[in-house]
Structures are given as C-alpha cells and as structure tokens.
Amino acid sequence: MGLINPAVANEGIEGAQISTASPNWVTTRLDFLINWSRSNSLWPMPFGTACCAIEYMATAAARYDIARFGMERQSFSPRQADVFICAGRVPFKLAPVLRRIWDQMPQPKWCISMGACASTGNIFDNYTIVQGIDTIIPVDVYVPGCPPRPEGLLYGIQLLQKKIMSESKSDYNLREEAVYDAQGLLLTPSRIDELSEPFGNSVHQTRSL
C-alpha cells in the first residue's frame, strides 16, 4: 500500500504538467480500495483442456478451496469473469476459440497460464500445439509444473493478487484491450518464432526433417 507523495514523484521534472490523474492522496487511496476489492473478488473462468484442469478442480474443491481467496464463484461464461485460467495444452485448432473467449471477457481481466503446456507447449513441440498461449493472448502469471500442484496454482493466484494491488487507475494503458495486427497476431511473427524456439531435449530430437 504505497502512498506516493506527488511532490516527490514529480521532483526534477521542470514545468511538468501535473495531470488530474497523476498519483495523489485521493487517487492512491482510491486505487488501494479498488485494487483491494478487485483482487479479493476475482471470478475465475477455467479453460481446462487437459490434466491441469484436474488439478484446477482439486484447487477449487474443499481441501484447497480457492474460495478462500475470493474465488467463490467459478464463472463458466467469459462475460462474467475476471481471471482466465488456461489449464492444459492448446492445439492450434483451439487457438481461435481461446482468442474469442479472451476477447469476450470485459475489462478488468487477467490471465493465468497454468502448467507447462499452456505456458510453453511443454513436450508437445509438434505441428499441432500452440507453443505458449502468450503468442495468442497476453498472460499475467505463468504457473510452472506438469501439472502444477494446487499449492502452485494458489501461489500463482496470490502473485496475481499482488500484481493487482500494484495497479493504478492513473495508468491509462493498463486496462486497454490488447491490439492485434492486421494478420490477427498479438506479437510480431519474429517474436512468435523466437518464443516458439525448441529448447531443452527438444533441440536434439531428430524426427523432423
């Protein structure tokens, strides 16, 4: 709960226009209130495609109970959801569906990429699996693991809550929709290729021509 002194924040900026939205006592208090309420009432939308979804279900069930973190309501409609949790591998065939669901979610929205497959493609370095959903939609928190244990997902959720607590209404760009280029891509082609580069043992596999 950082209280920012605008006099200090703007120090050294000669003749800087202090806009009405620059951080001051009122806006930071408002930010705190908004962020506190947002981060503690996240409605997750599970997008379970594989075994990670099983761990997600365990996380949502009584023993781990993500309701403790304000995620009481599982939203199975993207239109009433705050957090998109992609649990499992995403084939290219599903990529437009994933994109459509993300686009249907209203702001404010966040994305957790749960597990190695959603984050990187995991061992499925083949013709059919998206090599990380961050090539399609923006991701806030990556949870490693194959699949991650419920504790791992809970830690990821807590990280997301921390991230939300540091947001500010005075940052105009924060809650803007992602912009896709004319080709419908989130990232530049060279960036996608770079992100999808094989790594680890996958480099040595010889089954490709």
Place this chain on the structure above:
Amino acid sequence: MSARSATAYVPHEIQGHQPGTVAALRAEFGDAIERDLVSCEESIVYVSRGRQHDALAWLRGTPGQEFNYLTDVTAVEYRDPERPLEVVWQLRSLKRRADLRVKTALEKSQPLEVRSVTDLWAGADWLEREVFDMFGIRFQGHPDLRRILMWETYAEGHPLRKDFPLRGHFTRAEQTRQALAANPEAHYSLEELSIADAYNELPADMRERLLKGERGYLR
C-alpha cells in the same frame, strides 16, 4: 502353436488366429490374396487393391465368417521409403468372437486411393476421414470425405506421413496466423453435410429444428 489354436471354440476368448477364414478367402479370391501371416496369434491377410472391397464384403456377409463389426480402419507408413503404405481394416465377428486383420498395400507411385467400406459398415465414416486427414489416402465412394482432426483450412499436408516434419512445414508464426484466421463458429450448411440427403428419415423434432435454421439453411 499354442494350445489355444488347437481348441475349436473358446467361448470367452478372442480368437485371432483364423486359418479357416484365410483358407476360405484363398479359395474364393485366389491370387487377390497376396499373402497371409500370423503375428502375435493374429491372422493378417493382404488383399490386392482391386479386390479389397469384394473381400471385405465377402467376410462380412458370408455365413460362417460374419465379421459384422469393424473395429478400426487405419493406415501404416514404414520408414523404408520404398515400402508401400498399408491400409488396415481390423474386423471382428461379434457372433463368433473372432478377429481378423485385413491389409491392402498402396504403392506410393500410384494415387493413394482405395474403395470406401462405408456401404458395408456405416461406422467406417469417421475412421476413413481420419485416415484421409492423417495420411492423405482417399476413399472412393465415401459420402463426406473431409478432414476430421485438423481443421478444414489446414494447409500443411497430412501429418502422419513420414515426409511430414514433426513441427510442421510452416513457421510457428505462420501456423499461429493461419490458426487464428480460422472462424471457430463456421459451420456447414445442410447442402454440405451428407445429412441433407437423409432429411426425410430424420426424427420429426430434428427436422423441425433444422427448418428453424439452427444449423444453417434448408431449402
């Protein structure tokens, strides 16, 4: 030979070794039966491409054979580039509790075509579509031969062929672009679906829904 093949009829075991069926096939089709072998106590019969459909129809319809259930249709490509592709039909007789595997070799120098068996076993429909999708083998006489696993506009070829690189032909960026360009809500008009031909045989409630335009248009 194992004790099992010596038994004439084992009620609760699958009989994979079918010397009688193979002999009957040879008597019926002669040279069209290219070879037969027993592997893991399963009979495998190679039928020439020209007589493949006749042999399968015979196996299905002949009393004493009655292979009335088509377990699977698939295909094999071997690493040896000279070796032909093989289409595999795994048959089962529910009545006789017997299994038989029928194969047809397709030379790569010739068009990869074989006759569809959807007229014999309706369940072959999706199985043949999968083989077409993955291997590019065309089934002549199939009512609706289009991709089933990969999406309709998939342009990289047939993934299970040996000349298909594991990561696909295109760059990841191009694959992502093409995938995102696909319309997830695209559906087929009734004219494109073979269901249109069967309209009159559909249940009344389904016909009603179709007329209401839930899945496109009906003229």
